[in-house]
Amino acid sequence: MKALVLTAPSEFNYDLEFPEPTAAAGEVLVKIAACGICGSDIHGMDGRSGRRQMPIVMGHEAAGEIIALGEGVSGWNLGDRVTFDSTEYCGECDECKAGFVNLCPNRRVLGVSPGEYRRHGCFAEKIALPTRILYRIPDALSYEKAAFAEPVSIALHAVNLADGIEVGEAFAHKHDENCAHGCEHEAADDEEGEEEPNGGTAVVVGAGLIGLLVIQALKARGWEKVIAVDLDDSRLELARKLGAEETFNAKQEGLAMHIRQLCGGDGADASFEVVGAGAPLDLAIRSVRKGGQVVLIGNLQPNTPFPLQEVVTRQLTIKGSCSCAGEYPEAIRRIQDGSIQVEPLLSAVVPLSEGAGWFKRLHDNKEGLLKVVLQPA
Known part of the structure; x- marks a missing residue:
C-alpha cells in the first residue's frame, strides 16, 4: 500500500x-x-x-x-x-x-x-x-x-478539567455492551440531558490550532469571557472571530498585570497554556486570580522555569491535560453543529x-x- x-x-x-x-x-x-x-x-x-x-x-x-x-x-x-x-x-x-x-x-x-x-x-x-x-x-x-475530532477532543478535555469534569461523556455513563461508540440513541440521550457548565473568565496563552479550539470550547461551554494571547497578530485576529473578547500580543510589556486589572484587579478564573515553554507558562500562572487554576496543555519543552512562590502564595491549582478521555462524541457533535468551527x-x-x-x-x-x-x- x-x-x-x-x-x-x-x-x-x-x-x-x-x-x-x-x-x-x-x-x-x-x-x-x-x-x-x-x-x-x-x-x-x-x-x-x-x-x-x-x-x-x-x-x-x-x-x-x-x-x-x-x-x-x-x-x-x-x-x-x-x-x-x-x-x-x-x-x-x-x-x-x-x-x-x-x-x-x-x-x-x-x-x-x-x-x-x-x-x-x-x-x-x-x-x-x-x-x-x-x-x-x-x-x-x-x-x-x-x-x-482528535484535536477538538483535546481542547474539550482541557476545558472539562477546568469545569471539574475528569472523564468525557463516552465513559461517564454505562452503556449497553452491544452499543458501539456514537450510536444514535446515545447521542440523543446526551443531547437531551446535557447541561453547559458556566465558567467565568479564561486566558488562553497560545493561539495556534489547539489554542483556537480551546477558545471555541470555552465559549461553547458557557464561559463568559475569553482572553487570547499570542505572538502572531493574524492568529489573534482569527481568535477574535472565533469567540475571544480580548486579544493581546505576548510582547506587550506588563501584560500579566494588565490582564489582572482587566479581570477586576486579581486575575482570571482560569488560564490555559497551549505552548509548552517558559514564558507562556509564566504568563499563564501570573494571569489568574488567587485560588484560580492553570491548565497545562502545551508539551513542547521537557523542562521550564516555574514561578513557585506565585503558585504557593496565591494558592493556585495546576492541572496537566493529557490527550482526551471520552470527549470524542461531543467533539463530533460540535463539529457537525458548528458550535466549534x-x-x-x-x-x-x-x-x-x-x-x-x-x-x-x-x-x-x-x-x-x-x-x-x-x-x-
Whole structure:
C-alpha cells in the first residue's frame, strides 16, 4: 500500500509498497480518507523529541471507512464511516475501567515510536484498529472535518478539567455492551440531558490550532469571557472571530498585570497554556486570580522555569491535560453543529504523495498555515 514514511530526520519516502496491515481478532481494517498533520508530528520529525524514532509512519488525526472485519467483531459493518482515538488503550487496567483511558499504562499512540514500541499511523492507505477506540461519524460530516475530532477532543478535555469534569461523556455513563461508540440513541440521550457548565473568565496563552479550539470550547461551554494571547497578530485576529473578547500580543510589556486589572484587579478564573515553554507558562500562572487554576496543555519543552512562590502564595491549582478521555462524541457533535468551527482552521487538503513538501512548509512556518489534511486516496 501507499504510505508516507519518515526515514531519517526531516526526510520522507513516499513508499508505494509499504506492508499492508490485516485486522486481527477484535479489530477492523480502516481505509484512511483524511489525516491531519499535527504539531507534534512537525516537532517530532527532526528526531529531537525522541518520540518519532525512524522509520515510522506518523499520523493520528484521521477518519475513514471500515473495509474489513477481524474475527469476533460485532456492532460494526463494512462501509461504516469512523474516526478514532489517537491512543490505543488496553481497556482492562484500573485506569481504563475508570474512564481514564488517556492514562492507560499500556497505551500506544498511533504514529509514534518512542523506543518501547513502534506503532505506525495514518499517513497511509489503511490501518488496523481495535474496535474499542472507534467512533461513528454522521454521513453529512466530511472526512476532512471528522479528522478534526482528535484535536477538538483535546481542547474539550482541557476545558472539562477546568469545569471539574475528569472523564468525557463516552465513559461517564454505562452503556449497553452491544452499543458501539456514537450510536444514535446515545447521542440523543446526551443531547437531551446535557447541561453547559458556566465558567467565568479564561486566558488562553497560545493561539495556534489547539489554542483556537480551546477558545471555541470555552465559549461553547458557557464561559463568559475569553482572553487570547499570542505572538502572531493574524492568529489573534482569527481568535477574535472565533469567540475571544480580548486579544493581546505576548510582547506587550506588563501584560500579566494588565490582564489582572482587566479581570477586576486579581486575575482570571482560569488560564490555559497551549505552548509548552517558559514564558507562556509564566504568563499563564501570573494571569489568574488567587485560588484560580492553570491548565497545562502545551508539551513542547521537557523542562521550564516555574514561578513557585506565585503558585504557593496565591494558592493556585495546576492541572496537566493529557490527550482526551471520552470527549470524542461531543467533539463530533460540535463539529457537525458548528458550535466549534473547523473550516477557518483548515489551510489545505492535499494528496498524501505531496505530504513531504507540506511538512516542510509547516515546519518553516512562513505562511501562517494551521491544519493541513493529507488524503491517501
